[in-house]
Amino acid sequence: MTAEEYQQWQHELAVGYAAEKVRAGNWPEEGAYDRALADSASRLPDGLGTEGMLLLAGEVDGSLVGRLWIGLTHPAGVADCAFIYDIDVIEARRGEGLGRALLTAGEEAARARGAAALELNVFGANPVAAELYRTSGYRVVSQQMRKDLRKDADAPVAAAPEAIRRAAAAYDRAAFAGDPGSLTGAERDLATLEADLYLSRAKLAHARLITGTGDHSEESSLLDRALTLYRGIGDVRGEAEALCWIGIYHQFVLNDDPAALPYLRRAADLAPDPLLRSYALRHLGIAAHHAGDLPEARALLEESTTLRREAGFIIGVAANLVGLIYLAAAEGRDTAPLITEARELATEAGATSILAQVEEAAAQAA
Incomplete structure (x- = not known):
């Protein structure tokens, strides 16, 4: 400096x-x-x-x-x-x-x-x-924990997102001190918060679809809004995640792999962290499997699985192993090691839905 x-x-x-x-x-x-x-x-x-x-x-x-x-x-x-x-x-x-x-x-x-x-x-x-x-590979070596014992700890003001607090402070500085210098940053923070909210709501809608527990019709429009906002503020990671989920929507909800592929490929290219890239690669692998390109599907799923192992995303590893079990069976390879590991990881994580998928894959591979 x-x-x-x-x-x-x-x-x-x-x-x-x-x-x-x-x-x-x-x-x-x-x-x-x-x-x-x-x-x-x-x-x-x-x-x-x-x-x-x-x-x-x-x-x-x-x-x-x-x-x-x-x-x-x-x-x-x-x-x-x-x-x-x-x-x-x-x-x-x-x-x-x-x-x-x-x-x-x-x-x-x-x-x-x-x-x-x-x-x-x-x-x-x-x-x-x-x-x-x-x-980035850092692990927790010590941890402090706290519980707020004040009766008003759950009040809306205390729980207000930092972006809203910063916006209020920026307004005060502009309105009462004539200093507009913080307005642009505060507006960006709010846009980021808004985009994060749209993306989070879209994920909840997708979860309702998966579990059959409610209306999920707004998922697509929420994802489009999130993508527009992320692009507007230049948030590359947010853009990559929104693109990935739009690809998943086309693949999983609309059963349209050709429409999903451009979104998933762009998400994989933009993803700045291994975990997000693993999601895009997983669904590109699923698309390759659907298209009958088993070697490509295997390569993509294995790369995704490696990234998930490195990130400690155990449930995600188990989910990928389900796909690899099907691929191994289709290619005439031994599925036993994959089935054993997938069962162990799903059980360890308490992922009952994934465990059920493992058992279904094992039954078909037998």
Whole structure:
């Protein structure tokens, strides 16, 4: 970082850190910003020149897209383990997979300086970050848990999504202080929230179809709205997930593989994380199976299964094994190892529906 970048980063870091601490219930809102600044200063007494600290700026085509702060000495004294104090992508470039790129670059920088491991803390109120770290190979080594004992803990205001709170704050700054600087970011946050809601509602509609428990007629329109919103804000991951589910809708609901394939292929190309890519590959494999291309179907399902194993998605592995059992039987290969593993995984996960599918596949393979 340059000195100018460092000063701007310190301000933004304190704003974000204070907000997370307040949201997590660790600090009161009053004085949180000053407390966050002091906390950062205590760890960086010499600013950019603080020994044992990597203060890195991520750039794309010469433009700043994010910052990364790594301590080469673990704050708790863990031997040979570096520690990520902060990783951040600037607001205008979020949703492009840059957070994962920064994380990978940070891992390489720490490894080059002798670190054998890298740790970080993530707040429970930040599930997006937690998912990024989980799918990047990080595992939980300790965990704090809390239950709110206040009688009004479930009040709507307390449960309001952060995007709505930020929109309210942006309005106040614009209306009462004449500062419109936060409006664009707040509008993007709300668009992301709206898109996430449409996609989530579409998944629930699909679940109603699968279980035969209610109306699912709005699934297609909800997916189309989500896709439009994700594209409008440049959220690549959201676009990929919406495309994948539109493909699944065409394949599963409309029984139209030719219409599903372009969506699924595009989703596989765009997917920034292994788990989402595994979904697209799974359904491309199903389409290949329907078309009678057994080698292609097997290759796609096996690649999807590998990604799901790496992500720890046990139920998803069991679901893929069902398809691989059918393929093995059609190709005259031994199905027993696949059946055994699928039963074990489905039983372990408590996935009774998948277990029933395993037994059906095993019966047909016998």
